[in-house]
Amino acid sequence: MGVRVVKPGMATTVQDLGRPGYYRVGIPPSGALDQYSSLAANLLVGNDDAAAVLECTYLGPQIHFEAPAVAAVTGADLPPLLNGQARPTWESFAVAEGDVLSFDYLEGGARAYIAVSGGFEVPRVLGSRSTYTLGQMGGVEGRVLAEGDWIDVGDTAGATPGRVVPESLRTAHPKHREIRVMMGLFDHRLTRSGRRTFLGTEWRLTPVADRTGFRYQGAELEFEERDPPFGAGSDPSNIVDAPYPIGSIQVPGGIEPIVLHRDAVSGGGYVMVATVIGADMDLVGQSAPNNTIRFAEVDLETALEARRDRSRRIEQLRTAVAS
Amino acid sequence: MSEGSKARYSFGGDDHLFVELDKEMSLTANFKAMAITTVLEQAKIPGLIDICPANASYQVRFDPLEVPPTDLLVELQRIEGEVGDATGFDLDTTIVEVPVLYNDPWTNETLLRFRSHHQDPDATDLEYAARINGFDSVDSFIEAHSGAPWFTSMVGFVAGLPFLFQMVPRDKQLQVPKYLRPRTDTPKQTIGYGGCFTAIYSVRGAGGYQMFGITPGPIYDPTQQHPDFEEFMVFFKPGTIAKFEPIDRALYDAYSAQVEAKEFRFKQRPVKFSLGEFQADPDAYNAALLEVLHGS
Numbered sequence: 001m002g003v004r005v006v007k008p009g010m011a012t013t014v015q016d017l018g019r020p021g022y023y024r025v026g027i028p029p030s031g032a033l034d035q036y037s038s039l040a041a042n043l044l045v046g047n048d049d050a051a052a053v054l055e056c057t058y059l060g061p062q063i064h065f066e067a068p069a070v071a072a073v074t075g076a077d078l079p080p081l082l083n084g085q086a087r088p089t090w091e092s093f094a095v096a097e098g099d100v101l102s103f104d105y106l107e108g109g110a111r112a113y114i115a116v117s118g119g120f121e122v123p124r125v126l127g128s129r130s131t132y133t134l135g136q137m138g139g140v141e142g143r144v145l146a147e148g149d150w151i152d153v154g155d156t157a158g159a160t161p162g163r164v165v166p167e168s169l170r171t172a173h174p175k176h177r178e179i180r181v182m183m184g185l186f187d188h189r190l191t192r193s194g195r196r197t198f199l200g201t202e203w204r205l206t207p208v209a210d211r212t213g214f215r216y217q218g219a220e221l222e223f224e225e226r227d228p229p230f231g232a233g234s235d236p237s238n239i240v241d242a243p244y245p246i247g248s249i250q251v252p253g254g255i256e257p258i259v260l261h262r263d264a265v266s267g268g269g270y271v272m273v274a275t276v277i278g279a280d281m282d283l284v285g286q287s288a289p290n291n292t293i294r295f296a297e298v299d300l301e302t303a304l305e306a307r308r309d310r311s312r313r314i315e316q317l318r319t320a321v322a323s
Numbered sequence: 324m325s326e327g328s329k330a331r332y333s334f335g336g337d338d339h340l341f342v343e344l345d346k347e348m349s350l351t352a353n354f355k356a357m358a359i360t361t362v363l364e365q366a367k368i369p370g371l372i373d374i375c376p377a378n379a380s381y382q383v384r385f386d387p388l389e390v391p392p393t394d395l396l397v398e399l400q401r402i403e404g405e406v407g408d409a410t411g412f413d414l415d416t417t418i419v420e421v422p423v424l425y426n427d428p429w430t431n432e433t434l435l436r437f438r439s440h441h442q443d444p445d446a447t448d449l450e451y452a453a454r455i456n457g458f459d460s461v462d463s464f465i466e467a468h469s470g471a472p473w474f475t476s477m478v479g480f481v482a483g484l485p486f487l488f489q490m491v492p493r494d495k496q497l498q499v500p501k502y503l504r505p506r507t508d509t510p511k512q513t514i515g516y517g518g519c520f521t522a523i524y525s526v527r528g529a530g531g532y533q534m535f536g537i538t539p540g541p542i543y544d545p546t547q548q549h550p551d552f553e554e555f556m557v558f559f560k561p562g563t564i565a566k567f568e569p570i571d572r573a574l575y576d577a578y579s580a581q582v583e584a585k586e587f588r589f590k591q592r593p594v595k596f597s598l599g600e601f602q603a604d605p606d607a608y609n610a611a612l613l614e615v616l617h618g619s
Binding site for chain 1: 373
């Protein structure tokens with residue numbers, strides 16, 4: 001059993017929960033950028049949490065099914081079409097042998113997740129099927145999908161069409177969001193005015209937005225003057241090359257902040273001034289170019305409460321989809 | 324925290340803790356990062372996901388619902404105190420000989436394509452680096468770069484890319500700024516230089532480091548087909564010691580043929596590194612290291 005890729009879409013990759021534990025040698029966690037939506041897709045088709053899905057960016061692929069299956073599409077508002085007929089998002093539907101799944105144009109968000117019962121079965125690399133293209137690892141030959149690719153699908157027994165994620169548990173896709181951050185890391189290098197600018201500006205996402213990072217435009221941040229420490233480099237935004245947290249926000253040259261995501265470069269020589277809290281990383285993954293955001297500062301307690309809220313929402317999702 | 328500690332602890336969101344051990348780069352700061360992260364690995368704290376030693380800092384990633392962040396902070400500070408200046412800590416590592424074709428045709432072709440991104444468009448990267456470091460020729464600069472060994476102070480940016488810091492006193496450190504604007508292309512296995520670090524590009528791609536040469540030996544092999552990669556796909560680990568060995572084109576081609584036949588292996592030997600002994604007499608210590616490498 002498997003599927004044939006007729007058209008690859010734009011930057012479609014195989015992803016799962018990710019590949020933790022190898023960041024010390026520069027291998028980032030990878031995995032679906034919107035973990036909540038990819039989990040929802042797996043639950044809808046009766047898969048384990050760890051089953052691999054397809055992550056589609058902006059433009060959906062066209063996929064030919066060589067055997068019957070149950071499929072679901074979640075995440076971005078990317079309307080699925082089965083043999084040209086509309087199918088709902090956030091709801092599982094039956095697919096027959098020979099059917100072709102394609103997509104209409106994106107209506108909101110950035111990344112849609114396709115799950116099929118049994119999961120996409122590319123070989124595991126360091127415990128994960130996730131694609132990490134910079135390292136040419138995982139997924140289909142370590143790259144985005146290409147026309148003609150074949151992907152095996154696991155055993156599909158036990159899946160039922162017609163399972164639904166209720167409206168209240170779906171991800172909304174407004175064009176403007178608040179993204180919660182904790183200030184820190186090298187934020188002491190900003191002047192008082194630089195810090196105000198960072199938190200006060202409405203930042204617009206540029207087209208430089210991929211699984212590695214999201215680059216925004218909006219203002220220039222002012223740094224404190226200093227004598228460069230040995231090995232740091234002369235620009236005020238340089239540091240001795242250091243690890244980059246997933247979700248950290250670096251500001252090379254004081255302009256165009258970059259939020260690193262799950263395919264992050266693991267370290268480098270630019271100041272980071274804040275980090276997106278864990279609970280909001282899924283939302284960063286759903287930002288499309290020209291969407292705007294504001295960084296809202298929260299403390300550790302608030303970030304942990306947000307994480308617990310997200311865990312509770314996931315439990316509600318499991319219960320709702322199972323019933 | 325130890326008396327007079329320069330360490331600065333900062334949370335990166337609710338699931339990372341970043342520790343800057345020193346603002347400046349030094350072997351001392353790096354070795355302290357190695358020592359603390361080694362102790363931390365052995366402590367097997369539940370909820371710790373990643374432990375990343377870096378040049379003058381380190382970082383951990385954790386699940387804050389499994390290990391309370393403020394408890395973890397206290398534990399890291401306790402370990403920092405226990406490790407102290409790390410002079411009592413020995414690192415079991417390897418020393419490896421990295422053959423380098425300096426001034427090679429591939430990085431030279433690449434650098435000519437990106438002259439508009441460079442501080443000195445009329446010189447090659449090597450000519451520029453030699454001049455600003457006060458050397459009278461490219462050859463004498465290469466002699467300095469390939470003389471004393473280098474310590475892998477961090478692995479990252481992309482998979483398997485080592486940052487190396489030369490094991491010489493501060494006044495002998497080579498320093499070269501990065502390109503004014505990054506290139507969109509760098510050949511795989513380029514020997515690059517930025518700030519006070521040599522980097523070996525593990526994969527082809529964008530980069531801002533000056534380009535000095537190229538090694539024929541693969542350092543990253545995600546499909547694990549080459550003999551040095553039977554156990555793991557990344558060759559350089561934090562703490563690996565490297566000696567660059569200048570080679571000519573004939574030897575480069577011979578090694579490349581071995582790589583093609585999947586028979587190439589780096590020359591390497593296990594070695595124990597002690598910061599205290601190194602600091603007592605760097606020249607003698609480096610000479611002893613090279614004897615380990617070249618001994619039978």
